[in-house]
Amino acid sequence: MYRxxxxxxxxxxxxxxxxxxxxxxxxxxxxxxRIRDEGEDRAPRKxxxxxxxxxxxxxxxxxxxxxxxxxxxxxxxxxxDPSDHRASEDRAxxxxxxxxxEVLQLAGSQWVRAQNVAFGPDEEISDD
Amino acid sequence: xxxxxxxLLDAARDDPAGFEGxxxxxxxxxxxxxxxxxxxxxxxxxxSQEAYLALFRNLHKLRSDLHVVxxxxxxxxxxxxxxxxxxxxxxxxxxxxxxxxxVPPAEPxxxxxxxxxxxxxxxxxxxxxxxxLRFQEDLKLREIAETLEMNVNTVKTQLRRALIRLxxxxxxxxxxxxxxxxxx
Numbered sequence: 226m227y228r229x230x231x232x233x234x235x236x237x238x239x240x241x242x243x244x245x246x247x248x249x250x251x252x253x254x255x256x257x258x259r260i261r262d263e264g265e266d267r268a269p270r271k272x273x274x275x276x277x278x279x280x281x282x283x284x285x286x287x288x289x290x291x292x293x294x295x296x297x298x299x300x301x302x303x304x305x306d307p308s309d310h311r312a313s314e315d316r317a318x319x320x321x322x323x324x325x326x327e328v329l330q331l332a333g334s335q336w337v338r339a340q341n342v343a344f345g346p347d348e349e350i351s352d353d
Numbered sequence: 354x355x356x357x358x359x360x361l362l363d364a365a366r367d368d369p370a371g372f373e374g375x376x377x378x379x380x381x382x383x384x385x386x387x388x389x390x391x392x393x394x395x396x397x398x399x400x401s402q403e404a405y406l407a408l409f410r411n412l413h414k415l416r417s418d419l420h421v422v423x424x425x426x427x428x429x430x431x432x433x434x435x436x437x438x439x440x441x442x443x444x445x446x447x448x449x450x451x452x453x454x455x456v457p458p459a460e461p462x463x464x465x466x467x468x469x470x471x472x473x474x475x476x477x478x479x480x481x482x483x484x485x486l487r488f489q490e491d492l493k494l495r496e497i498a499e500t501l502e503m504n505v506n507t508v509k510t511q512l513r514r515a516l517i518r519l520x521x522x523x524x525x526x527x528x529x530x531x532x533x534x535x536x537x
Contacts (some may be wrong), residue, residue: 235516235519235520236488236516238465238466238469239469239473239484239488239519240488240489241466242466242469242470242473242488243385243389243473243484243485243488243489244385244489245381245382245385245489246381246384246385246388246389247381247384248380248381248384248398248401249394249398252380252384252398252401253373253376253377253380255398255402256376256380256401256402256405257370257372257373257376259402259405259406260369260372260405260406260409261369263406263409263410264369264409
């Protein structure tokens with residue numbers, strides 16, 4: 226709990242001492258001159274020369290920004306398209322199917338040739 | 354509920370020249386806080402100008418004229434405390450800030466005012482600012498706490514300690530003054 230120091234005389238003296246003071250002559254004009262200077266300094270930024278601000282970026286920050294853009298671009302390009310992947314799988318399946326057919330055909334012809342060698346070309350192979 | 358006035362703020366936003374209205378309305382407040390803190394008119398003016406520049410840069414964040422006044426008061430107190438820390442300003446009492454002694458010497462007594470001013474200037478920065486906001490700006494303890502971003506209990510303690518520090522010397526001087534005036 227705040228217990229005021231019971232001394233109205235002291236508080237009165239302090240109020241008198243710290244009474245509002247009038248600023249010196251020309252104070253307002255000097256403040257306004259600094260405000261106008263500040264306003265002029267800020268004017269180019271106000272009209273949005275963003276490319277100038279970019280150019281004024283520190284070299285390190287600019288290099289970092291360029292690197293980040295490159296990484297982002299590479300990442301976008303490196304991600305495979307799912308439809309491309311499916312088409313390549315279909316192509317591989319077709320090739321494998323064709324190769325299998327050729328192998329079976331080859332095996333069949335070899336089997337006929339072997340029979341001809343063993344039993345003669347005109348002999349019928351009987352089950353007896 | 355009444356809508357807070359934004360007349361000064363709108364004028365200042367439209368045109369930098371409109372900022373003059375804000376300066377006109379608040380220059381006494383800003384300059385007095387700085388003068389009460391430093392007891393030096395030149396430093397007080399420099400700090401006041403810095404406070405107005407900060408206000409100009411932050412106008413877009415403010416919502417009403419009352420907000421401008423509160424923001425400005427807080428900015429001035431901060432600038433004073435920061436400035437005193439930065440330059441390690443040894444406070445001194447500027448004689449130009451004291452009223453010319455009148456004849457017959459009516460209140461306030463110049464000797465007492467001078468000594469009290471010196472004692473106030475010797476208080477630590479935050480404690481000094483609490484005294485100024487209390488006795489110059491007539492702020493409540495809660496308002497002082499908000500302005501200085503302090504706990505209300507800390508403000509109470511600081512104010513009490515400040516008054517305890519100032520009291521004995523002032524009491525002594527008061528006795529001297531009454532002795533001189535009765536012996537005349």
